[in-house]
Amino acid sequence: MNIELLRAYLEEKYDVVSAMNGQEALDLIPEERPDVILLDVMMPDINGYQVCERLKAHPETQFIPVIMVTALSGRDDWITGIEAGADEFLTKPVNKMELLTRINSLLKLKRMHYDLLEERDKLNLQNKVRSVLTQIIPALFKNLPPEQKSIVIHQMIEMVVESILDNIDPETDITGQKNIGDICCHIINQLGADFHADHEKEGNTEFTIHGSVCPWGKEEAQMNPILCTLSRGIFARILDIYDQDLEVDVLxxxxxxxxxCIFQLNKIDY
Incomplete structure (x- = not known):
């Protein structure tokens, strides 16, 4: 009856999956990957506190918000729930408006948490790529013969573009861009740059890309101008990946x- 009541409250707005006991819930959660979990305290075999403890102890489920639903209202019961890792509590009989409000608040907090994780991963990527390239280029190019430099540059470009694309959700981050100019800017901006595309066409120029913040750091780029060649190469590689009949000119x-920094994306003259 409790499950059917909560389902009636929730299924107008959410997809609801239910379990009849704690073990069944633990078996379902890895497959269903829920956004919020409502746990009754009083369950056979494994009670709600024990289920919550297991969820919060596992890296894959520790950040899923858990609401304990209980007929118990004593101070010790709440402390037990907090120690188990519960994020919220609801006392039976559950009020529909209170239930929906608590769920909405937890979902907002969860989104903020994952936004912070994405920002952390983005900064880690920026620092990793920038530090590797700015540290390795002077030593590497010092003793390289000229014919091998272009090969190394090409390999670096491949590494940078692949690293960025591996850390971008193509559905949310790429397909939402207006055109190839915006895609180029979006990708290089993952390195900490501030580039934007001017969409006005002039002659054979399809887009002009302006950069006010260097992806490598202004001082680093001035010490190693080859980094500017990497920027151009990144744009050229993106054009190739997205099958664009354009070439990049550096102004x-x-x-x-x-x-x-100013780069032009021009039609190729055959």
Whole structure:
């Protein structure tokens, strides 16, 4: 009866999956990957506190919000729930408005948490790529013969683009962009750059990309102007990945002492 009541409250807005006991819930959760879990305290075999403890102890489920639903209202019961890792409590009989409000609040907190994790991963990617390239390029290119430099640059470009694309959700981050100019900016901005595309066409120029913040750091680029070649190569590689019949021309770069970076995406003349 409790399950059917909660289902009636929730299924207008949410997809609801139910379990009749704690073990069944633990078996279902890895498959269903719920956004919020409502746990009755009083369950056979494994009670709600024990289920909550197991969920909060596992890396894959520790950040799923858990609401304990209980007929118990004593201070010790609430402390037990807190110690088990519960995020919220509801006392039976459950009020529909209170239930929906608590769920909505927990979902907002969960989104904020994952936004912070994504931002952390993005910063880690930026720091990793930038530090590797800015540290390795001077030593690497110092003793390389000229014919091998282009090979190394090409390999670096592949590494950077693949690293970025591996950390981008293509459905939310790429397909939402207006055109190839915006995609180029979106990808290089993952390295900490601030680039934007000017969509006005002029002659054979399809887009002009302006950068006010260098992806490698302005001082690093001026010490190693080859980094500007990497920026151009990243754009060229993106055009190739998305099958665009365009080429990249460099007008200005911070590595060469200019105040900004300007790249043009031009139609290829055959």
């Amino acid at each position: 200005e770069t911070m590595g060469n002492g200019d105040e900004q």
